[in-house]
Amino acid sequence: MSRRKLQRFKENEANRNVVQLGKEIFEVIKGNWNALQFENNNPIVVELACGRGEFTVGLARHYHEKNFIGVDIKGSRIWKGSTIAISEGLDNVAFLRTQIQLLENYFSTNEISELWITFPDPFPREGDEKRRLTSPRFLEMYKPLLKKDGIIHFKTDNTGLFDYTLELVEQRDDCEVIFHTHDFYESPMKDIHHGIKTKYETLFSEKGEKIKYLKFKFA
Template sequence: MSRKKLQRFKENEKNRNVVQQGKEIFEKIKGNWNCVQFLNSNPIVVELACGRGEFTVGLARQYPEKNFIGVDIKGARIWKGSTVAIAEGLENVAFLRTQIQVLDKFFEKGEISELWITFPDPFPRDGDEKRRLTSPRFLDMYKPLIKEDGIVHFKTDNTGLFDYTLDVVKQREDCEVILHTHDFYASPWKDEHHGIKTKYEKLFSEKGEKIKYLKFQFKPIDKDGDQK
């Protein structure tokens, strides 16, 4: 392991906005993000596979009235977003270092207001479907963590993954598509993301790849436990 990476790991241990194994907060953060980490009652927005945190930090700049959490297993990547947020005094940013497969160990039912899935690994082989972050397996995990009127955002350059995800969402009785486009930057909604781009989005866009975007939500449950 390089000296630079080791130094970044040490800084993650000190940075208050990084929640990771070995810190006391790691074991008690579930259901307590507002009162323990952010010290406010603002809505929580989570980005999965956040990488260097460009999107998490970018959104936090635009929406100081919300709290943003980037989730990734790569500590060296999280370090970048963490240090940028600290340098800019963004107290509404945090990073959770963990596998996304165990996300439900760190968020209580209804604790998340919005979920962003940005440029995940497409896992194109049929045998890897369960590893896709938009597969039924993962959607079933996200659903109880997102509050009743919460929103899920999905962005990718990969047409196969996008079409797969759109089909999965449309086929579920508990999901409702709000909007979708195969060319986000030619759509009426392009300004809603304030020009914020991840490293990979910039790379794909420069290569001429069209960015796909899907916005959906899980349908509310009525008093009898049925979908409304």
């Protein structure tokens, strides 16, 4: 392991906005994000597979009345978002280092107001469907964690994954599509995201890929 990674891991251990194995709060955070981490009652917004946290931090800059949590297993990635949030004094940002399939271990029923799924691995092979973050398996996990009328936002460059997800959501009796587009930056929704882009979104956009976006909720 490189010296840089080791230094980042050490800083994660010290940074209050990183919740991870080895910290006391990691074992008791479920159902207690507002009380123990943010010390307020503001709505909680979670980004899955947040990477370096560009989107999580970007949203937090614009919405101080909400709490934002980026989830990723890569400690060297969330270090970036963590340190930026600290340097900017953004107390409404935190990062949870864990695997996404374990999400229900760290959030309680009705604890999340909004969920962002941004540019996940498409896992295009049919045999890998259960690994997609928008598969039935994951939707069933998200459902109880979201508040009533809680929103799920999904962004991707991958047409196959987008069409798969849209069809799946439209076919479910317990889901309601609020908005969808195959060209986000030519849609009415583009301005409300304040131009915030993840690293991957920037790369895909520069290659001419159309960004797809879906907004839905559980009925």
